[in-house]
Amino acid sequence: MLEALGTTLRAAREEADVSLRDVSIAADIVESSLSRLERGQITDAPRKLPQIMAGYAQATGIPVADLMRLWVARLAEDEAREALTAARRAEARRRRRASRGAAS
Numbered sequence: 001m002l003e004a005l006g007t008t009l010r011a012a013r014e015e016a017d018v019s020l021r022d023v024s025i026a027a028d029i030v031e032s033s034l035s036r037l038e039r040g041q042i043t044d045a046p047r048k049l050p051q052i053m054a055g056y057a058q059a060t061g062i063p064v065a066d067l068m069r070l071w072v073a074r075l076a077e078d079e080a081r082e083a084l085t086a087a088r089r090a091e092a093r094r095r096r097r098a099s100r101g102a103a104s
């Protein structure tokens with residue numbers, strides 16, 4: 001979930017041509033923490049999420065509500081991709097079992 005957030009925030013920042021340092025200053029959050037968030041290396045929900053979102057919004061000019069919508073859309077894409085991958089794996093297993101049964 002936070003991996004999708006990090007990817008979303010990084011894409012928004014890069015699209016706005018804003019440095020991580022600019023966001024760090026706007027959010028009053030250490031740059032290395034934001035970098036870890038953008039790379040998906042934070043696994044628990046940060047307590048400062050509202051502050052982080054506000055900092056990205058301020059630095060990029062993208063309203064918080066729009067950043068949240070982008071995040072939710074990315075979560076949905078990731079979820080759909082994972083479901084498709086799981087379905088493909090299940091189908092591959094089914095085919096392997098069927099071919100083993102036909103060979104016997």
